[in-house]
Amino acid sequence: MATIAFIGTGFVADYYMTTLANHPGLMLAGAWDREPARLDRFSTFHGVRAYGSLDECLSDPGVDIIVNLTNPESHFALNCSALEAGKHVYCEKPLGMTYDEAVKVIELAETKRLTVCGAPANGLSDALRLTAQLIEAGRIGTPRLAYAEMEDGPVFKDNWRDWRSRSGAAWPGLHEFEVGCTLEHAGYGLSWLVALFGPVAGGQAFSALAFPDKGPGTEGRTLAADFSVGCLSFESGVTARLTCGLAAPRDRSLTIVGDEGMIVVGDLWDDRSPVHLSRFDEKPPLLQRLAGRFERKRGRVLPLTLTRGKPVRYPFPPSASSLSAFPSRIDFARGIAAMAEAIGTGEVPFFSGRRALHLTELALALNGGIGAFEPKSRF
Template sequence: MSRSGPVGVGFIGTGMISNTYLENLTKFPDIDVVILGDLNTELAKSQAEKHGIREWGSADDVIAHPDVELVVNLTIPAVHAQVSGRAIDAGKHVWSEKPISVDRESGRALLAKAEAAALLVGIAPDTVLGPGVQTARRAIAHGDIGEPLSAQTVMQYIGPDIFHPSPEFLFAKGAGPLFDMGPYYLTTLVHVFGSVESVAAVGSKSRATRTIQAGDRVGTTFEVDVPTHVSALAKFVDGGVSQSVFSFDSPMVKMGVVEITGTEGTLVIPDPNRFTGEVKITRAPAPAAIMDPAVWEDVPITGVYAERGLGVLDLARAARNGGRPLASGELGYHVLDTMVAIDEAVTENRVVAVDSRVAAVPPVAEDFDPFAATLV
């Protein structure tokens, strides 16, 4: 049945991250958030009342709702593929928080199921669709740093157990600094360099248990199942290399470091966990000034600013207009494949090939306006 007007959206999972999604999606004219669902239906009700959503209930209620065309899956990583698969079985498009799944097999199966049903899958992060990363991409495409050669990214701090009231899932399989924060940085690198060809990595775990330091469960101890510090090298199919640090072990905070070096200069991309920020370029100094501090040029930010939810909107418009989402399931799977390969490189002490490939991701159009009503 052909539909018109805003795309009906339902949420499965109404935890902490749902707030920022709801704050934005309820402002986009092309989106109508119909219902919120959660294992804890009282939490779903509370979030619905807070954000002015008219219905709430369970995951089953969301999946069965006739007005829901697109399900936003904000569950924990271990059940991402399962919940997304149920939504696809019910004929819904799916936007899932990252990662697409916690293993390659279920990720591939999910994409195959969606393709067979002629449905679309979108995978976070959508921060890379914001004006910050997109302005940087336009500068690179313009040749402002010449041919991109290499990249360095850093994400390190002491870990989410210091602020999250229920951080256990962030230290379980499918999370840790690599799987939790890696998608922001690796997705940005794939936007710039294309598909990853192979990786090498080392990792460590600072301690076997962690203690919750915020919320009602302060003092509760839990086990750590994954490396909490990972250093990774990547080689890209079309040329280029990168080195990345992902850590929950450092009292010294370095977050949002993304530097792309080309034949004519180095470009700093804003924090890929944010939608905007400063884009700067420095060029090779004269020999006499080699030890002087870099001289930075500001690149003016272009594009309409919005927050989390851009990917859902882009997916919704693609579903109606017959296009493909920019933050696609295929891109999400390639990033998962890369992270699993990095994890294998850590545990097996070898260079690991990344078998999947993803087509070059088109840039966001400069006139993309999330606050415009385009679906009639």
């Protein structure tokens, strides 16, 4: 049993509360937030203890892991404070707002012999497990190319000001526009890519503010890039492209092309996303063949998109029974549970330490659109 405490009770905290039920080995001691009204609303709704201050939370001798759910600009300072208090840290992305900050967090943890893990937990999903099994079994031959999409649709044109979490916390849309969708979303694609293909050797990054006018309430604000694309070269030989955006039609898919076939993962935000497999030496499914014949006969493209290949049945039962509502069908608490289990057995959690630093460095590079880059971090 590992005891944890939440710091930050905003929109994302309810995702963690919903999925905490999947992990009986985790016990929530309480929560703290710098906004008393938000903390009271969260603690009352979920029936959890509300700490009176940050110091009270960090000094609680019964807490093993601090779960940092504050805004990105607060991550670095809070991570360091928690480590100085002798606590392990599970941090929402990123570890810090600069590479140097992230390095200091990891080095402090190593000095203190403590563990720092980084979100997101979708890199531990059932869908990734299935995809990895297909690759390891040689179903598509050697992976060569990957396309990861993190397009969230024209969010700023939606009624985002009315979005609320289960406990009533507002979605921090304005803040996300100011920080940038890449820092918020690139990790969902990067965690998959790094888990499947290992570290990145180098890449090219580009980002832009394509829509400077995000509507009422954003006037006069300094907004971050709402589009980014990165081309990544992995040490394993795989080449990948990752896009992030807040305007193009929603697409959170991953396509992996190998020598002998292709895997398409429908939604990286879905713990058990549909996974399709196609091989170059096999006939496509009947519907895809009929659609191809129709297009060739009529000389035009059909106004629909069929996922290439056949759906793969999951050979193992679901790992999570409680997930948040669509679209965030991620077991958010799984990352904390995996961390606690590894610490308990003396092992190194997968998304911890230098690997967590590597993911943060990649996200920062893509967000900054810095052109050619070679990661300094290695694992």
